[in-house]
Amino acid sequence: QQPVQSPQAVILREGEDAVINCSSSKALYSVHWYRQKHGEAPVFLMILLKGGEQKGHEKISASFNEKKQQSSLYLTASQLSYSGTYFCGTTNTGNQFYFGTGTSLTVIP
Amino acid sequence: ETGVTQTPRHLVMGMTNKKSLKCEQHLGHNAMYWYKQSAKKPLELMFVYSLEERVENNSVPSRFSPECPNSSHLFLHLHTLQPEDSALYLCASSQGGIAGRTDTQYFGPGTRLTVL
Numbered sequence: 001q002q003p004v005q006s007p008q009a010v011i012l013r014e015g016e017d018a019v020i021n022c023s024s025s026k027a028l029y030s031v032h033w034y035r036q037k038h039g040e041a042p043v044f045l046m047i048l049l050k051g052g053e054q055k056g057h058e059k060i061s062a063s064f065n066e067k068k069q070q071s072s073l074y075l076t077a078s079q080l081s082y083s084g085t086y087f088c089g090t091t092n093t094g095n096q097f098y099f100g101t102g103t104s105l106t107v108i109p
Numbered sequence: 110e111t112g113v114t115q116t117p118r119h120l121v122m123g124m125t126n127k128k129s130l131k132c133e134q135h136l137g138h139n140a141m142y143w144y145k146q147s148a149k150k151p152l153e154l155m156f157v158y159s160l161e162e163r164v165e166n167n168s169v170p171s172r173f174s175p176e177c178p179n180s181s182h183l184f185l186h187l188h189t190l191q192p193e194d195s196a197l198y199l200c201a202s203s204q205g206g207i208a209g210r211t212d213t214q215y216f217g218p219g220t221r222l223t224v225l
Contacts, residue, residue, distance in 0.1 A: 002151050032213070032214075034214075040218070041113075041199060041216035041217055041218050041219060042152070042199070042214075042216050043216070044213045044214065044215070047213065087151070087152060089214075097154065098151075098154070099144075099151050099152035099153075099154070100151060101151045102151055
């Protein structure tokens with residue numbers, strides 16, 4: 001089953017922070033995060049494996065809480081280039097992979 | 110060329126036509142994927158090939174027929190499609206086989222398909 005993301009859409013001003021959540025009804029092995037800009041292919045951001053780790057990539061980081069079967073993506077001091085749709089992708093312990101419902105993020109000046 | 114390429118980028122077809130989408134990866138990967146992306150819907154995984162063998166078929170109608178002649182090429186053959194099949198079809202590849210679900214997927218630019 002597809003993980004559910006929240007919020008569905010968010011609008012930020014440059015410099016503001018945002019959190020995108022991804023929740024699954026099944027036990028997870030890993031969580032991927034991708035960003036897709038309008039008219040372009042999804043691009044990989046990071047992957048988190050079972051173990052509750054947190055990863056960072058400049059001002060974008062993520063956490064994975066396997067007990068809660070959820071992951072969160074943190075965007076700090078947002079830039080115009082952060083605009084796009086963010087997808088989580090989850091692998092459950094049955095080795096099934098699903099992309100999430102997507103979160104549209106718009107950063108305005 | 111590098112990465113994952115898809116042709117054509119845009120396709121308009123009638124319901125009685127037969128057409129094929131092509132995907133090529135230049136990354137030396139072992140797994141390839143077809144996804145369907147409709148407006149306001151999540152990415153839907155259609156097919157997965159690992160080492161040229163189909164390992165996953167997610168209840169896709171038989172009017173979609175995949176083919177993977179080698180680890181670098183993946184086709185999606187289309188026949189007697191319906192208007193609701195209009196969508197962006199994305200191809201992706203990843204390093205490992207299907208067991209390596211932790212692998213990063215590299216996506217092609219997609220084919221925008223319109224069925225009239």
